[in-house]
Amino acid sequence: MKRKLVVAVGIAAVASLALAACSGDSTPEESTGPVTLTLSGWSLDTTPEFQVLADGFEAATGNKIELKEYDAAEYNTLLTADLSAGAGPDIITQKEVKYVPVLVDSDQLVDVSDVKIPDGVSGASSYEVDGAQYAVPYRQDSWVLFYNKALFDEAGVDYPDGSWTWDDFDAAAKALTTADHFGVYEHRWQSTTQGFANAQWDGDIFSGDYDYMSELYERRIAREDAGYEMDFAESSANSPSYQGEFGKQNAAMLPMGSWFVATLISQQASGEADDFEWGIAPIPQRDSSTIDNPVTFGDPTGFGINAAIDDAKLEAAKEFLAYSMSEDAASALASIGITPSNTSEAVAAAYFAVDGAPSDDLSKFTWSTHDTYPENPTSAQTAEVQTVLGTMHNEILTRAKTVDQAIKDAAAAFGAL
Structure with a gap:
C-alpha cells in the first residue's frame, strides 16, 4: 500500500475511461448523457471536496452531480435509513470502511470490479469483499x-x-x-x-x-x-x-x-x-x-454505487468513480489541501502549492512516502x-x-x- 508518485489518466480522457470488465477485456457502453446523479456527502459548507469533484466531473463529461447532505455525526445511520426506504443516493460516499461489508451483505452496493483502478492509487483493497470490488478510493489519508x-x-x-x-x-x-x-x-x-x-x-x-x-x-x-x-x-x-x-x-x-x-x-x-x-x-x-x-495507518474514503440505481444511470456512475481516481480529480482535491488516493508528481505539486501549506522537504517526503495500513480491516x-x-x-x-x-x-x- 506504499504511496507512489505515478502519472494517471487525465481529464480530457475521462469520458472514455476504460472500464475493463472483470470477465474479459470488453468495455461496458458509456452513457449517452447528460445524466444527473445524486451523491451523498456531509458538512458541505466546510467539506468542499464533494463540490470540487462534482464540478470537475461535469466539466469532463457533461453529466451532473447533485449533492445530498447528511449530518456528519449520524451519516451512516441516516444513509442506511434512506437506503432501506429506497431513497438513497445513486453514488454512496463510503465514510467509514468498516460499514462496507454491512452494505455488501445487505445487497446495497454494485460490484464495480470493472472500473479500472489506475496504478499508484492507494486504498482500493479496503473495498474488496470476497474478491470483488464494491467501491473505489478517491482520497487516502494517513496519520x-x-x-x-x-x-x-x-x-x-x-x-x-x-x-x-x-x-x-x-x-x-x-x-x-x-x-x-x-x-x-x-x-x-x-x-x-x-x-x-x-x-x-x-x-x-x-x-x-x-x-x-x-x-x-x-x-x-x-x-x-x-x-x-x-x-x-x-x-x-x-x-x-x-x-x-x-x-x-x-x-x-x-x-x-x-x-x-x-x-x-x-x-x-x-x-x-x-x-x-x-x-x-x-x-x-x-x-x-x-x-x-x-509505517503508519489510515483508512481511505471512497465511492460506491447504490444497487438500486436506475439502469440508465449505471455507466455514468461508473464513469464518476473512474474520474474520482484520475490525476486531474486528484490535482483538484490536492489544490484544496485534500490528500487524494492518487499522488502523482503533478498532484504533489498542486498540493504543496496551496497557500499556507508547508514547503520543506520533510513535509513533502512525509506526504508522499509511507506504507499505510488500514485502521479498519474490511470484515463483517x-x-x-x-x-x-x-x-x-x-x-x-x-x-x-x-x-x-x-x-x-x-x-x-x-x-x-
Whole structure:
C-alpha cells in the first residue's frame, strides 16, 4: 500500500475511461448523457471536496452531480435509513470502511470490479469483499506528526528529521513541555494509540491477542503522568478539539490524519488558529528499520454505487468513480489541501502549492512516502471488534484497569463475540 508518485489518466480522457470488465477485456457502453446523479456527502459548507469533484466531473463529461447532505455525526445511520426506504443516493460516499461489508451483505452496493483502478492509487483493497470490488478510493489519508516550528525553536529542540522512533518522540514531548503548553496532544480516539500498534507491530485485531498494544499504552500513560500531555480523563471531561489544541498552540506536537492539513490552512487564514510556522513529519517508528519507508495507518474514503440505481444511470456512475481516481480529480482535491488516493508528481505539486501549506522537504517526503495500513480491516466483524477495543482503550486510559488486565478482558470479550 506504499504511496507512489505515478502519472494517471487525465481529464480530457475521462469520458472514455476504460472500464475493463472483470470477465474479459470488453468495455461496458458509456452513457449517452447528460445524466444527473445524486451523491451523498456531509458538512458541505466546510467539506468542499464533494463540490470540487462534482464540478470537475461535469466539466469532463457533461453529466451532473447533485449533492445530498447528511449530518456528519449520524451519516451512516441516516444513509442506511434512506437506503432501506429506497431513497438513497445513486453514488454512496463510503465514510467509514468498516460499514462496507454491512452494505455488501445487505445487497446495497454494485460490484464495480470493472472500473479500472489506475496504478499508484492507494486504498482500493479496503473495498474488496470476497474478491470483488464494491467501491473505489478517491482520497487516502494517513496519520502523520504535525509540529509547531515556533515552539520547537523556543525550546531549542531540533525539528523532527524523519528518523524518529517512539523514544525520540517521548524525549521531545518532555523537552517541549512548559507551563504554557504541553509537549504533545493526543486525541481521545482509540486509533491514536491502537492504529499505530496495529500497523507497526503487525497487529491482528481479529486474533483476540492484544498484548502487542501494551508498549504504546504504557508510553502514553507515562507521558500523561509526567505532565507532558493532557490527561485522558481531563480531555474526556472537557472535550477539547484537536484543532484547537494545536491551532491555539496549547501543544507543540499532534499525531493526526493528513486531512488536518486542509483544516489548519483554512483556520490560520481565517484567524481561528494562531499564525505560526508548522510542518509534518513521519509518525515515530517502532525502530529504525522502517525509516526510509515509514509505517503508519489510515483508512481511505471512497465511492460506491447504490444497487438500486436506475439502469440508465449505471455507466455514468461508473464513469464518476473512474474520474474520482484520475490525476486531474486528484490535482483538484490536492489544490484544496485534500490528500487524494492518487499522488502523482503533478498532484504533489498542486498540493504543496496551496497557500499556507508547508514547503520543506520533510513535509513533502512525509506526504508522499509511507506504507499505510488500514485502521479498519474490511470484515463483517470489524465494527464489533472495534467496540471491544474501544472499551479496552477507555479502561486503560481512565486507569479503571491496568494495561494487562484490560487487554486480558478484551481478549475474553472477543472470544464471546
